Amino acid sequence: MPTTASAPPRPRLLWMDVYRGLAVLLVVLLHAQTALVDSGLERSPVLSAVNAAVGSFRMPGLLLVSGMLLTLSLRRPAGEYLAGKLRRIAWPWLLWTAVMLPLFGWEAGLEPTWWLNGAHTWFLTVVFVGYVLGLLLKPVPPFVIAAMLFGAAMLVDPEAAAGSAGEWLLVLERMTWFGGFFFVGAGLGRWREDLPRIPWPFMVLPLIVTGDWARRAVEAGRFPAEETWPVMTMSVIGVVSILWLLAQIPDNPVMRAFAWVGRHSIVLFVVHYPVIRLLRRVEAIPDGLPGALLLFGAGTGVSLLLAAAYPWTRYLFEWPQRSGTSGASRRRTRTSA
Template identity: 35%
Template sequence: MSEEPRISTTPEARIGWLDSLRGVAILLVIVLHAGEALRLVVGPVPGVDQVNLFLEPFRMPVLMFLSGILLPRSVAKPGREYVAGKVSMVAWPYLLWSLILLLAGGDVSLAGLAQIVYLSPTYLWYLWFILIFYAVAYPLRRVPPLLISGAALLVSLVLPDGGRPEIMAFLAAFFFFGAWCARHARQVTRIIERPWVLVMAGASAVTVGVLNLTGRDVLYHGEFAWGVVGALGVVCWLFPRLPGGRVSAALEFVGRYSIVFYVVHLGPIMIMLALVDAGRFAGAWFVLPLLLGVGVGVPLGLARVYATRKHASVNLLFELPALKERSRMRSSRRHRSHVA
């Protein structure tokens, strides 16, 4: 991961902190879905519900920001390679797993299948958004990302509350904000290392989290973006300074293979919940740890197999290797011909 842009340039900053942060964000998504699934069966889950509500305004914007950080490196590639990479690594798993989820839910109507393209009818809407942002980003690669981010945030302020367009515009603002931060890493580092900035960032993040916890609707609303920016400042200061070790290595692994954890986790959670509910154990203390165990454990097993790249059937669940490799070969041949 040494090619990744780094927000922090301090000596103690670890190269893999972006993966660690992404890993934490994905694990928090799993905690959210496990808690929500259990709440549907047994009612409120004290403690877990409050934690999920406090963190709710930050999870998806952080993931979008991290994806945006990698955008400058992506748009520097030739157009054919750029498109092939996004189709292979984003569009393919989105389409495949959307189809799997609809089939598992019994919705095999033409209308349901068509929604995969224009609406994203499952919890994979994050990948759908990312695809749209990547599609927009390449033609606009010469436009300053901060300008696009600001325009998207302004658009989110005037769109109807709670609608898919408002959510998309709000998250697009953080996607392109991440791209701007990657291009101005040293400047961003100098800003967030100032103690007063860090204190204000933490206070703003806590304020927005508490507002959401107490019932104020702050989620994906542009007027509360300052709290999300504050949270980003805190984590971008904190994570590069976390010590290495087994925990960090585990989080980095989750972050590197976040696509596996994201698309796979909910199925095992719902299956396990159905089993314990059928056995009338849904209210037992061990159910939530059990749901988290399968929600993390099943994708972890698949990710370990996928990481070896030795099993074509598993690889095909998460990427189209042939498409990506073909594009790279074409780009390599074109480069050699130019050199010659």
């Protein structure tokens, strides 16, 4: 009887990759906008509205989609499972957290919380911890884990403590709140192939609610970042609704382009921010929309070049594979890691 490790990989789902690609591009856009503000330049009202509208679905969506692959990954032997997460998540997390040290000060590297919070790599911290918890708590239903994490997040208040205590609480807050979305995705993962087949009458109300939530965020000038059950519920409804909507779009060159970005989302995620941080020091950067688009274009452009050169830049984003690893094993890693 064949083992689970030798089972043929399932094909990638286009709409999941498209969502991941769109979400990571929106992260770049957010950081381009905030870089202007951090530099004392004027923000773009247009981009402020965009960032407010998508804020509830951007990072929660990236975590939820990542969690949808947990069940598939857990079919591997534990050693292979952990080795894959160390190679493809822990390595870029540590490497690119270290890359940010010259921009934030070398002394930051002496703080343990830097390696967990980083500057933008905290997302990889949450994903890695989520996969480890998924293995350790394998018998526990993912939705139960999600509920416990969300409940814990609502008890954490990083602003209530100063100094290093506040930093540790921030780590805990991110691990629990965003970890909750990871395990919601893990719970939904078993139905991911059924999601596109939900009849449209059942999705009309969730789509209307999602649109209204985004509209309210634009009117308020920010997305609701409070850690409450209603905010969590609306984020999940919004992410699932957008995933369903993307799944209804026929395969076409535009969808495949965004899906390619999604398959290389790790590259865009870790590379864009140091590029933006370096470029924002240039005094000639204009205010508003032109400046934000310049930073967005630079961060995205450099990232896409490194993604296109992945056979030569792979070591920047995953620990080199052992020479004895079979091609079939590598294909399994690319398909469901």
